[in-house]
Amino acid sequence: MNLILLGPPGAGKGTQAVQVAATMGLAHVATGDMFRDNARAGTNLGRLAQQYMECGELVPDTITIQMLLERLARPDAARGVLLDGFPRTVEQAQALDRALRERKQQVDLVLLIEVSEAEIQKRLALRARTDDAPETISRRLRVYDAQTAPLIAYYDHAGKLRRINGEQAPEAVTHALLAALGRDGQ
Numbered sequence: 001m002n003l004i005l006l007g008p009p010g011a012g013k014g015t016q017a018v019q020v021a022a023t024m025g026l027a028h029v030a031t032g033d034m035f036r037d038n039a040r041a042g043t044n045l046g047r048l049a050q051q052y053m054e055c056g057e058l059v060p061d062t063i064t065i066q067m068l069l070e071r072l073a074r075p076d077a078a079r080g081v082l083l084d085g086f087p088r089t090v091e092q093a094q095a096l097d098r099a100l101r102e103r104k105q106q107v108d109l110v111l112l113i114e115v116s117e118a119e120i121q122k123r124l125a126l127r128a129r130t131d132d133a134p135e136t137i138s139r140r141l142r143v144y145d146a147q148t149a150p151l152i153a154y155y156d157h158a159g160k161l162r163r164i165n166g167e168q169a170p171e172a173v174t175h176a177l178l179a180a181l182g183r184d185g186q
């Protein structure tokens with residue numbers, strides 16, 4: 001089973017992804033974490049990605065897609081993945097569809113964590129990550145609306161989208177996500 005967690009920055013994708021991946025026995029693949037790990041390790045990829053992350057822009061598709069495909073080729077991804085932060089553009093979604101189709105798999109469900117813009121502003125202002133400076137926050141939200149939000153229609157069209165209310169306590173969000181996956185009692 002391959003799942004996508006979709007939602008604006010600050011929706012709580014990272015926190016939820018860890019829980020859901022563990023419960024579902026899926027590999028948690030977070031492209032933001034991968035870029036940050038690379039930046040910390042000082043790799044070429046990390047240095048490049050950092051320039052985009054710092055100003056709230058997306059890392060270019062070719063680079064991001066290549067990194068993701070390499071990650072999917074690792075053995076632990078064969079049993080299924082929970083994608084957190086990928087895809088973020090329609091081009092990335094199409095590349096993912098092609099890669100999964102080649103291995104006779106597919107995106108099974110897309111869980112959209114919905115949070116209002118006012119709540120996101122509040123949450124990101126409280127978070128102290130280097131890409132959470134005020135100008136960067138508004139840039140990231142605009143980038144989400146322009147480049148990532150079209151994925152909602154893309155997956156809704158394919159009948160794969162499930163909407164989850166992200167403005168509840170974290171445990172309630174986890175419960176709602178698992179319920180959408182048919183894991184009610186968890």
Ligand code: ADP
Pocket residue numbers: 008009010013014031032033035052053054056057058059060064084085086087088092131140
């Ligand atoms: P958040 O959890 O706040 O939404 P992430 O940790 O997922 O943020 O991503 C942080 C930054 O990493 C993004 O703002 C972007 O610059 C870069 N990034 C992560 N995933 C992708 C992706 N799929 N495509 C392009 N850039 C990405």
